[in-house]
Amino acid sequence: MNDAGLARRRPRSLAHDVVDALTGRIREGSLAPAVKLPTEAAIMEEFGVSRTVVREAISRLQAAGLVETRHGVGTFVVGMGDPSTFRISPDQLGTLRDVIAVLELRIAVETECAALAAARRTADNLTTLRSALVAFNAALEEGRDAVGPDFQFHLEIAKASQNHHFVDLMATLGGMMIPRARLEPPGPLTPERQAYLRRVNSEHESIVDAIAREDPEGARAAMRTHLANSRERRRRAAESR
Numbered sequence: 001m002n003d004a005g006l007a008r009r010r011p012r013s014l015a016h017d018v019v020d021a022l023t024g025r026i027r028e029g030s031l032a033p034a035v036k037l038p039t040e041a042a043i044m045e046e047f048g049v050s051r052t053v054v055r056e057a058i059s060r061l062q063a064a065g066l067v068e069t070r071h072g073v074g075t076f077v078v079g080m081g082d083p084s085t086f087r088i089s090p091d092q093l094g095t096l097r098d099v100i101a102v103l104e105l106r107i108a109v110e111t112e113c114a115a116l117a118a119a120r121r122t123a124d125n126l127t128t129l130r131s132a133l134v135a136f137n138a139a140l141e142e143g144r145d146a147v148g149p150d151f152q153f154h155l156e157i158a159k160a161s162q163n164h165h166f167v168d169l170m171a172t173l174g175g176m177m178i179p180r181a182r183l184e185p186p187g188p189l190t191p192e193r194q195a196y197l198r199r200v201n202s203e204h205e206s207i208v209d210a211i212a213r214e215d216p217e218g219a220r221a222a223m224r225t226h227l228a229n230s231r232e233r234r235r236r237a238a239e240s241r
Contacts, residue, residue, distance in 0.1 A: 014049050018057035021047070026066055026077055037067060037075040052143070052188075059139075059148035064174040096234055099179050103231040106177060107224060109169065110154065114207060114223035115216035117160035125160035129208050132156050136201045143189050146197060147178050153204055157223075160211065179234055203229065 025031040038046070043054045058075055061067045069075045117125070132153035139146035151174070158166040170177070189197070203226040210218035 014047070014053045015056040015060065018043065018047050018049060018053065019060050022057070022061060023064075023066060031077050033077050035077045037077065039074075056144060059144065059146075062148045063151040063178065065171050066174075100231055100234050102173070102177055103179065103227060103234065106173075107227045107231070109166070110157070110227060111220045111224045113158055113161050113163075113166045114211065114219040116163060116166075117157050118211045118214055118216040118219035120162045121160040121211050121214075125156065126208075126212055128156045129153065129160065129211065133201060133204055133208060136197075136204065140189070140194060140197055140201075145189065145193070146201075150178050150200070157207070157211070179230055200226075200230075 022031065022037070031037070037043075037058070040051055040054045040058075043049075043057075044051060047054075058067065058069070062069060062075075066078055067075050068078055121129075132149055135149040136146045136153065139149050154177070155167065155170050158170045161167075203222070207219060207222040207226060210222050
């Protein structure tokens with residue numbers, strides 16, 4: 001493909017191409033559950049992309065619950081899950097209105113989840129939540145969008161609620177529940193996006209602070225503020241188009 005053709009493909013993002021290809025292999029079974037993904041170098045060579053693109057693609061697969069990374073060992077396929085269970089598929093998130101609808105669902109569910117987490121969290125839960133904040137900031141320092149750490153943060157809150165139904169629902173939604181995973185192509189962060197993501201993680205910190213001090217009402221309010229801010233940002237984006 002010539003340079004002009006390559007340039008036309010970039011808005012869709014090379015990372016999306018890698019995600020689509022690997023998701024297809026997981027769906028058809030050629031990458032079965034518990035199978036280790038090829039190395040970053042092998043994926044780079046196969047798809048002709050950079051290490052940054054590969055890491056972004058793997059982050060999105062993690063956020064979607066399709067793979068999991070075991071530090072020091074590698075990244076392994078989890079699978080597609082049970083297709084008969086509740087699921088929001090990618091084609092149900094094709095518009096801003098669809099994404100806002102999911103945010104409304106999340107506001108209804110996650111505000112109470114955060115309150116329960118504040119009432120029930122353990123010391124280990126608090127440690128993993130703080131680790132998620134660190135992972136988010138680390139992704140920003142590397143110039144990545146931090147979709148994976150963002151999803152992991154919300155999943156850890158569900159775990160801290162000690163109610164497995166919250167965990168199951170969050171895992172079913174996967175990384176698609178993070179609005180920018182669908183609406184903003186991955187790539188080097190602009191200063192504006194980086195500033196926005198720092199505000200996002202500041203909101204995360206407020207949620208963790210309330211959970212740490214075992215303050216259900218504070219956690220509920222902090223989560224509602226966080227998700228409502230995201231919803232209003234999407235609404236403004238829709239109105240400006």
